[in-house]
Amino acid sequence: MYEVLEEKGKSSLILPGEYGYELRRMVWNNSIDKKPACISVCESEEDVVQAVKFAKRNGLDISIRSGGHHVAGFGVCDGGLMIDLSNMRKVTIDENRQVALVDGGARAGDVDKETQKFGLAVPLGTVSKVGVGGLALSGGIGYLRGKYGLTCDNIIAARVVTNDGDILDVNEVSHSDLLWAIRGGGGNFGVVTRFEFALHKVGPKVFTLDVMYDYKDAKKILEKFNAFVLNATDDAIAINLIITVLPPAAFLPESLHMKKVIMVTGVYTGDIEDGEEAFKPLQQLATPIIDQSMVMPFTQVQNKLDKMIQEYVNVYGTSLYFQELTEEVTDAILSKIDSAPVPSVLFQLWALGGEMNRVASDATAFAIRDAKYALLVDTMAMPGEDEMCELWTDSVYNRLLPYSHKRASYLNGIGQGEGLARLAYQENYNRLVQVKKRYDSDNKFRHNHNITPD
Numbered sequence: 218m219y220e221v222l223e224e225k226g227k228s229s230l231i232l233p234g235e236y237g238y239e240l241r242r243m244v245w246n247n248s249i250d251k252k253p254a255c256i257s258v259c260e261s262e263e264d265v266v267q268a269v270k271f272a273k274r275n276g277l278d279i280s281i282r283s284g285g286h287h288v289a290g291f292g293v294c295d296g297g298l299m300i301d302l303s304n305m306r307k308v309t310i311d312e313n314r315q316v317a318l319v320d321g322g323a324r325a326g327d328v329d330k331e332t333q334k335f336g337l338a339v340p341l342g343t344v345s346k347v348g349v350g351g352l353a354l355s356g357g358i359g360y361l362r363g364k365y366g367l368t369c370d371n372i373i374a375a376r377v378v379t380n381d382g383d384i385l386d387v388n389e390v391s392h393s394d395l396l397w398a399i400r401g402g403g404g405n406f407g408v409v410t411r412f413e414f415a416l417h418k419v420g421p422k423v424f425t426l427d428v429m430y431d432y433k434d435a436k437k438i439l440e441k442f443n444a445f446v447l448n449a450t451d452d453a454i455a456i457n458l459i460i461t462v463l464p465p466a467a468f469l470p471e472s473l474h475m476k477k478v479i480m481v482t483g484v485y486t487g488d489i490e491d492g493e494e495a496f497k498p499l500q501q502l503a504t505p506i507i508d509q510s511m512v513m514p515f516t517q518v519q520n521k522l523d524k525m526i527q528e529y530v531n532v533y534g535t536s537l538y539f540q541e542l543t544e545e546v547t548d549a550i551l552s553k554i555d556s557a558p559v560p561s562v563l564f565q566l567w568a569l570g571g572e573m574n575r576v577a578s579d580a581t582a583f584a585i586r587d588a589k590y591a592l593l594v595d596t597m598a599m600p601g602e603d604e605m606c607e608l609w610t611d612s613v614y615n616r617l618l619p620y621s622h623k624r625a626s627y628l629n630g631i632g633q634g635e636g637l638a639r640l641a642y643q644e645n646y647n648r649l650v651q652v653k654k655r656y657d658s659d660n661k662f663r664h665n666h667n668i669t670p671d
Contacts, residue, residue, distance in 0.1 A: 230271075231256040241301055242293050244282070245346075248531035248603060249290030253280065253299040259322075260304050262376065262384065262410040269408065270382040272298040272661065279380075280664035281404050283322050284348020288534035288595065289632040291351070291404070294664045300408060302350065310335055315416045316373065321350045321409050328414075329519045338419035338515060340365045342629075343457065345520035346528075353412060355403045355628045355666070356583050358591060360484040360518065363454030363571030365417045369400040369583050370576055374413035377406065380661040384410075398652040401583025402642070403628065404665045405649070406656045420515035424492030426456060426483035426499055427509040427521075431476075434503035435460070435551055438479055441502045442566075443542040446589060451571035453495045456483030458568075462560035468524065475560065478506065484518055531598040533610040536630035537621040538569075538588035546620045550592070553613045558605050561597035566590055584643040588622045593630040628666045638666040 231238045232255050241256045254277060257268035272279050275298075282292030282301045293299050302322030308331040309318040317339050319328055326345030332338050340361035342352050349368075357368020365371065374388040377395060385407070387395045398406055430438055442458055449456070458481050465474040481499050485492025489512055500508055539546060554564055569588050578586045594613050598606035614631075618624055625640045639646050646668070653660075653670045660670055 229258045244285035244290045244292050245528050246288055246290050246532045247529045251293045251295045253294055254296050256299045256301055258301045265378045265408050265410050266382045268300050269378055279661050281408055283350030284324055286347045287351055288532055291664050317414045317416055319349055319412045323349045325349055326520060329516045333421055333516050336421055337416040339414040340368050340371055344522050344526050346523055350409055354399055356401055358567060360455040362573045363451040364486040366572040369581060371415040372400050372412055373415050375409050376411040378408040378410060380657050394652050398582050398649055400581035402649050405653055405662055405668045422512050423515050424485040424489045424512050425518050426496045428481050428500050428505050429507045430479045430503045431506055432479055438502045439547050445498055446568040452485055452487035454568055454570045456568045458566040460554055460564040531603055532595050533607045534595045534630055534632055535610050535614040536593045536626040537617055538585055538625050539590040540622040541589055549617055553616055558609050559602055563595045565593040579645060582645050582649055584645045585625050591627045638668055
């Protein structure tokens with residue numbers, strides 16, 4: 218059926234019907250049901266090279282799976298070769314250079330576990346199970362964004378396998394155009410088998426904000442939250458406001474089951490004592506239901522939201538940036554929340570600023586450097602609810618788009634959509650097209666928010 222995959226390294230090729238195929242093609246979002254022609258499970262960089270060459274010989278598109286955590290399910294494709302990096306999870310700390318060497322299939326939790334042994338951290342996301350590769354290549358907005366920028370800002374070098382199977386050492390001197398592009402430009406240019414990330418002094422313990430309010434106070438809370446964000450320091454800007462209906466889960470008191478709440482979470486990246494004082498206004502936005510703000514290990518902070526992000530459920534997601542929370546914007550957001558067709562909706566409003574916004578918009582591919590908020594909405598559909606949830610999620614995007622900042626979305630938090638890449642990359646898009654032409658002119662790496670070489 219296909220020309221044989223050269224037996225170098227330890228990779229295995231799994232075909233439909235063979236053991237492991239169904240499990241390997243699954244991604245976090247269960248609504249994604251794509252069936253690759255074959256799956257290459259890679260254990261090494263050489264395995265990736267052979268997989269890419271195999272795809273080229275057989276005329277197959279390529280999808281790249283790291284953590285499989287993107288709402289659009291970009292890690293899996295129909296009828297192509299799925300390159301599965303999930304066994305490549307090695308993390309090595311170079312303490313002298315203050316650099317983390319991270320394999321392309323590592324999860325955020327893998328990185329945190331190793332870096333925190335040295336009291337160091339890479340700016341990552343807010344969930345430990347997310348794949349570092351996908352997160353970093355399209356931005357990476359996490360708890361360290363105000364102090365140390367985005368994940369992509371901290372990529373100092375990488376190893377990239379091109380669509381010809383060549384291995385490139387990418388850094389400021391060698392293939393600097395590609396380094397610029399992978400700092401936010403997604404998986405459009407090749408398979409990143411290893412990242413080198415800058416490390417920063419964080420932890421091992423930090424002051425964390427974790428307070429829950431009743432949704433009935435939403436408007437007042439949003440007004441006060443906005444006022445805090447406008448004056449927040451770099452150490453205090455990493456705060457997230459989450460609106461959801463709590464599930465009837467065993468880890469929650471029965472009185473909170475199915476209750477609509479607002480959670481305000483965050484991490485203070487400076488001295489612990491200063492954090493306790495700085496976050497007090499956010500603990501007094503209204504009368505708290507629960508306030509679990511405390512000092513805790515940074516590794517625990519990074520996996521605290523894991524239990525809220527269910528795996529293998531049908532999810533529909535959207536995202537937009539905002540410059541300010543005017544009364545009109547707030548009313549529009551709350552009206553959509555009030556019209557949610559199912560209780561299993563997660564609205565997240567992430568405050569932006571500090572170091573991530575000081576980077577020039579053309580210094581990396583990631584172009585949105587002046588927004589004040591990123592809104593991410595995930596709707597979890599139970600059986601029979603898919604069409605309704607998908608339509609409603611799209612309606613959230615359409616309702617809020619006129620108020621959004623540059624009509625742009627955070628690409629790590631939105632499904633596939635026409636024109637989303639152009640809007641996200643703004644003036645950087647044409648430069649990305651030129652890099653795409655140089656490294657992937659036939660668009661083999663198209664299963665992403667695609668930058669076409671045309």
